[in-house]
Amino acid sequence: MAKTSRRSNKEQTILDAAERVFHRHGFANAKMEWVGEEAGISKASVYFYFESKENLYMAIVYRALSLLNDLMYASIQQNKQESGLNSVLALMNTYFDFSQRYPLYTEAMLDYTALIRSTASGNNEDKLSEALKTSVYFMRLKDIHNIPVSIVVQEIKRGMEDASIHGKRQPEMLYLSAWAMVLGYLKLTNLAGRRHSLHTVQLDEWKEYLINLIKYTLINPV
Amino acid sequence: MAKTSRRSNKEQTILDAAERVFHRHGFANAKMEWVGEEAGISKASVYFYFESKENLYMAIVYRALSLLNDLMYASIQQNKQESGLNSVLALMNTYFDFSQRYPLYTEAMLDYTALIRSTASGNNEDKLSEALKTSVYFMRLKDIHNIPVSIVVQEIKRGMEDASIHGKRQPEMLYLSAWAMVLGYLKLTNLAGRRHSLHTVQLDEWKEYLINLIKYTLINPV
Amino acid sequence: MAKTSRRSNKEQTILDAAERVFHRHGFANAKMEWVGEEAGISKASVYFYFESKENLYMAIVYRALSLLNDLMYASIQQNKQESGLNSVLALMNTYFDFSQRYPLYTEAMLDYTALIRSTASGNNEDKLSEALKTSVYFMRLKDIHNIPVSIVVQEIKRGMEDASIHGKRQPEMLYLSAWAMVLGYLKLTNLAGRRHSLHTVQLDEWKEYLINLIKYTLINPV
Amino acid sequence: MAKTSRRSNKEQTILDAAERVFHRHGFANAKMEWVGEEAGISKASVYFYFESKENLYMAIVYRALSLLNDLMYASIQQNKQESGLNSVLALMNTYFDFSQRYPLYTEAMLDYTALIRSTASGNNEDKLSEALKTSVYFMRLKDIHNIPVSIVVQEIKRGMEDASIHGKRQPEMLYLSAWAMVLGYLKLTNLAGRRHSLHTVQLDEWKEYLINLIKYTLINPV
DNA sequence: GATGAATGAGGTTTCATTCAT
DNA sequence: GATGAATGAAACCTCATTCAT
DSSP: OOHHHHHHHHHHHHHHHHHHHHHHHOTTTOOHHHHHHHHTSOHHHHHHHSSSHHHHHHHHHHHHHHHHHHHHHHHHHHTSSSOHHHHHHHHHHHHHHHHHHOHHHHHHHHHHHHHHHHHHTTOOSSTHHHHHTTOHHHHHHTTTTTHHHHHHHHHHHHHHHTTSSOOSSOHHHHHHHHHHHHHHHHHHHHHHTTOSEETTEEHHHHHHHHHHHHHHHHHSOO | OOHHHHHHHHHHHHHHHHHHHHHHHOTTTOOHHHHHHHHTSOHHHHHHHSSSHHHHHHHHHHHHHHHHHHHHHHHHHHTTTSOHHHHHHHHHHHHHHHHHHOHHHHHHHHHHHHHHHHHHTTOOSSTHHHHHTTOHHHHHHTTTTTHHHHHHHHHHHHHHHTTSSOOSSOHHHHHHHHHHHHHHHHHHHHHHTTOSEETTEEHHHHHHHHHHHHHHHHHSOO | OOHHHHHHHHHHHHHHHHHHHHHHHOTTTOOHHHHHHHHTSOHHHHHHHSSSHHHHHHHHHHHHHHHHHHHHHHHHHHTTTSOHHHHHHHHHHHHHHHHHHOHHHHHHHHHHHHHHHHHHTTOOSSTHHHHHTTOHHHHHHTTTTTHHHHHHHHHHHHHHHTTSSOOSSOHHHHHHHHHHHHHHHHHHHHHHTTOSEETTEEHHHHHHHHHHHHHHHHHSOO | OOHHHHHHHHHHHHHHHHHHHHHHHOTTTOOHHHHHHHHTSOHHHHHHHSSSHHHHHHHHHHHHHHHHHHHHHHHHHHTSSSOHHHHHHHHHHHHHHHHHHOHHHHHHHHHHHHHHHHHHTTOOSSTHHHHHTTOHHHHHHTTTTTHHHHHHHHHHHHHHHTTSSOOSSOHHHHHHHHHHHHHHHHHHHHHHTTOSEETTEEHHHHHHHHHHHHHHHHHSOO
């Protein structure tokens, strides 16, 4: 309602539009003009709210990570009384749904993570950093980008303490394995497009199978 | 040695160069000039051998798929006398090594698959098809792109018949799950860059764990 | 105190700001937004008081010329009883100080003069005239832009009449030569930035030398 | 005649065109497209030969300075046997002609000098350096940009030694004063446009007067 | 076969200027 | 009066692709 709110609303509208455009065409192929059209404003207006294409992308990553964090916090809150295992499974479900509902978010977050790694190394051959160093969102992200891992690992540890999860493996390995499965599922699922099956396999059925598998790996040492 | 061979040699040199360049910068960001430089020839010469950037990419996909097919054929050949399970595990190992040694190949093949699906749908908004319809490699690929799936599924079925693999699930689902894990592993591994660990997990150790997990899913119904 | 005065105050504030900004970055590179920031108001407000960037510039020229005229009138007034030579020297000193204290003014006035000449010619390829024709200040300037020359030339003539200045050269030539020296000094001085010397020459010393030189050219025919 | 020559020829053609365009509209207002049109080629071709607008400008500065150096070397060579005074006067004439024939060169060289000073200071608020650091010509210029001053000062010193020039002032001050006069003359002359007079003064006559004045300042201490 | 040279068709970004509140 | 928001019209620069030698 206040002025801030009006501006914020417009920013959200643009982000919505950008998400659709980036999702449809991929970040590299997407034109800023399309983002404007999709948002019903001019290209220059997009630049008024977000200073560069990369900053806009980072804003999306920020949005994605914020949402994921919120969802995860809510999940562990809801499963406080439950065993560590159940909390972790809930978290997995949360992430599964999240990444399935917002495939772009997953992709964007992966891009961001790759960026962080390359920045950490001495790879300054890519001038990505040029426009990124001045990105507000890029800087803000540093404060929150470790939260998801921390949350999951913490709940796995809790599960190990209450013996609902086996202790034969590092929590981080269990986490990574589950994450890898979801990621792989997502990647292959994308290939299917709007179809509901892939190589004669029903996607829903497959998803359930994977969740079971993850649960299994938490309970039984392999 | 013949003229064809000379041409073929040059083509291979260019493909080698293109693979390195595409891997370093990603297909979208890579410039044709860099491919020329990396191959030690001029940009125009690259166009003499490959008609377009996309055709060049398809040539890489073709190369990737050919190699994978060869490796898989060799694998099942070597494990003819073994149980179906062992043959499948060998295939998995093959694919694991393949995708780890040639990360670009995996990515390129996925891009290709996505392309196929979008072509199959009515999505003609993307002008990818423009330059692709005339791509020799794109057409040739149609003849061989189903081979890997067929091979693995066939060996899984053999394993079910000789009872080395449980029969509670569709062969395709087991196949997809294994594939998803490898894909997820690869994606996350890429993030690590040249490092040997990710979130305190040793990559080698994690890989071994995943292979064990795949084996487990083949033997025990989950 | 009246409304006009309030408006006038704001205009002066903006002009002050614009002068600083134009001086720092040059007219072409300066952004209207910076002018607003420097004046502590919004960009749109700048446009409320000055219709265009060029009009703003013309306002500065007007201010500059008004100030110079005032200073020169005061100078000849003060030297009424003095010889023509002394009056001219006083004028020169006035101009020297003026141009050194307000380098932008000198530059702006030169730009304006160039504009006048190009308008006088048939050069309508430059669209400067577009926004200029409607500039109030541009029109007002026409009434006063010849005053400085007239004043100096008049005093030189007076000096020739009272024999304090030699009569071997046109007054205008003496005037132009003195002007050229000051202009050259200013241009080269600008290069020095905040330093006090240029090529081992102390700027103060050099200035004194030039003034002496000008005096010399007025007394002795060269 | 060789390949290098062909390329070099084109470069010269483009530089010629750029000089005309920059002269007509000023560097800041000139569009790269115009340069292409003037040279009879496309905008992109201009970029093929010169990587950026600023690099193109630096190439012009380089050309200007090279020419000036050549002219000055030739001048002192021709006046070896003459007195220092005469050599200096010849140099002045050379520079006078040079700056009158190529006003853009003078302007460009001044811009360059200003750039050097600002680079030497800590003024990195302007991102001019961005595209400049990679400019070949900008780097090459550092090797030759001090030559003109050195030459003139050296000849003035020679004149002081052979007593054809008075020794009451620093050579550098005499140099700067002469330079200032020429610069001022040029600036005011520009205002005249194609006309041959300024404020009733014939430009040729004025020029002669100034040269005489410079000569006078070298012989007689003021 | 090979390549230096050329370009058309965009792409991101900037900014003076205008509106709506 | 004041200003946040909006935009049209460039400007610089890039790159896949083609051509002439």
